[in-house]
Amino acid sequence: MSLEVIDRHIKLSLSGGGFRSTFFCLGAYRQLFKLGIHDYISSINSVSGGSITAGQILYALSEKEFSSLADFDKRVTKPLIRLGQCDLRRTIMRKMIYPTLPRKRFSQVLPKMLDEHLFHNKRMNELTLNPELSLNATCLNTGRRFRFKQNDMGGHLLGVTKDVEDIKVSKAVACSMCFPMMFFPIKVKTKGKTFFEKWWTDNPTATTKTIPDETYLTDGGVYDNLGSESILHEKKPFLIFDASSFLEEWEYYKRPNWFTLSWRPLDAGLEQIVLLRRRLIYNHAQKVGGCLLMLRDPISNLIDKPDLYGCKTSETHKLLEYPQMTKEQQHCLGRLRTDLDGFHDIEIKGLIWAGEIRADIAVRLYFPELLSLSNANVTPQMPDYPETLITKVLKKGARRSYLKSLHKRLH
16 A cells, blocks of 8 residues: 655544553653654643643644754654652542542642643643644543544534633643543533534534533543544544553462452453454554554564554555564563652663654554654663563563562662
């Protein structure tokens, strides 16, 4: 398939998956920037952890365009790393000064912490319009997707309103990453706002439905953890970076405990939803061009079997000699915890590398027309640590252990 090159025409999607996704998607966009492909991105759709990255990219672009990789790292990479290492969960808990349920505490304080570390009270309608941003949450009132854009918000069944002057970036990102087991649903006031049906047409009409005074929003991954909804409805090429979790078989010699037996059915159900969406995405890629890059699969799978991940072009750029982690280390990266506890340097740099290398391969195999020869040899670099230390840290992170004591010992 040949892709007609026009400015700003690729749809980018950043999946959910907590801080694991935040840094995986950061690496992906960082490599796209190094290759000069970011100029072709017309929209960014994001969910949960991916929304943190998307929000920071648009926040920085709203100040000015990136002048260099060093400028990008200063205004995007470094703030995100500081957030990922501040032990956000414990920081939020320390800020609780009044008695209420823990999940409600998290939901009340999270937007304030995001403003303190990243967004500094910026409002959605103050963000640059290019690329278009869609931060995806799940509306419990309707059971459908609810998305925040620069100039409107809403979703299917409810409609869309342009009355978004009161919506901060921090609030929209918090709604998108409001994981149900940690956060209570976040309320967004809709009283007095005019919602429109058929908002995508030239003549939208005000809805006749009764709009609730408040909508209750939870993590976008409850409805679509890949941020694929708008991609599947448009005939535009796309890149999806997927750091969502995956269901592993039980080890037969272990007996599951009560908690595992209670949680497993929910995990299995969510896994089937994601698998179905991946099939739909693959079929869509054959029609419009695009691919889905999964953190869960080792790099060698993408290199050896590119047709399994999207629609490869007939003419491709030669792949580079990529430095690679061991399959065990890559497997651990895909299983890193998705909570908001502090991430180790090795975890962060490993995830950034994982996103960079997949983005590089994707451009060469699926969008070679976009790659300038002057940028063709920008090789993603492995984290510069002893291999035994990388394995040790990633194994602990994959077991969802806290790395605070380990971090102290290593630094």
